[in-house]
Amino acid sequence: MLHILICDDEPEFASLLKSKITGLPTYSRRRMSIECVTDPRDITVQMARDMDLIFLDIDMGNVNGIQLAAKFREVRKDSILIFVTNYGEYAAEGYEVNAFRFLPKLRIDEKLPDYFEKAVAACQAHARTLNLICDGEETSLAIDTIIYVEIESGLLIFHMDETARPERKSRMTMRKLEEMLTNEGFLRIHSSYLVNMAYIERLLSSGVTLLDGKFLMVSQHNYPEIKKRYLEWKGLG
Secondary structure (H helix, E strand, C coil): CEEEEEECCCHHHHHHHHHHHHCCCCCCCCCEEEEEECCHHHCCHHHHHHCCEEEEECEECCEEHHHHHHHHHHHCCCCEEEEEECCHHHHHHHHHCCCCEEEEHHHHHHHHHHHHHHHHHHHHHCCCEEEEEECCEEEEEEHHHEEEEEEECCEEEEEECCCCCCCEEECCCHHHHHHHHHHHCEEEEECCEEEEHHHEEEEECCEEEECCCCEECCCCCCHHHHHHHHHHHHCCC
């Protein structure tokens, strides 16, 4: 999952930018999520750590976007940072925090498609991976290619998408794996299943239907909390 943050103190513009991004051919709802923040004080350390691609307004009243970017860099060095601005004079300072691009607000329709495509490619170049022992060998799995994980006879079975098949097996505990993947958009729906929420088509109390038609059981006891977390992830909670 590619995590995108839009930080702009103008709610209307933040909403506009989000709608334009989600309308781009490069955008994938299944592999990307967008969060909008209009008050920089709401940005937590964990949020800064999780975001892969950040659209950051430079001038937010009392908050200087360049200084905020420096704080992002203290938490995470490899996030892709695009400054959204009407002011070209900040360019030199922006490059001090390794800004990827400067996106003029008045030229969004012209510049955004190319900038976004290149930013996504840069993110994918250092995509997050899961390192573990599979079938006795050290293995690195691209997190976005994991559909779900199930436990069977003490083994974790990783069900992969069509780009990364076949399935992989590991003796890691489900609890340990859940701790590693919770912040990557994975949800424990049952004692036997950990699911990548990007692949969920429908969540009901009777079970989860995945995009490929696969049906998995859901814990009845934990369903209210499972539903709450899924809706929060979708931005509906």
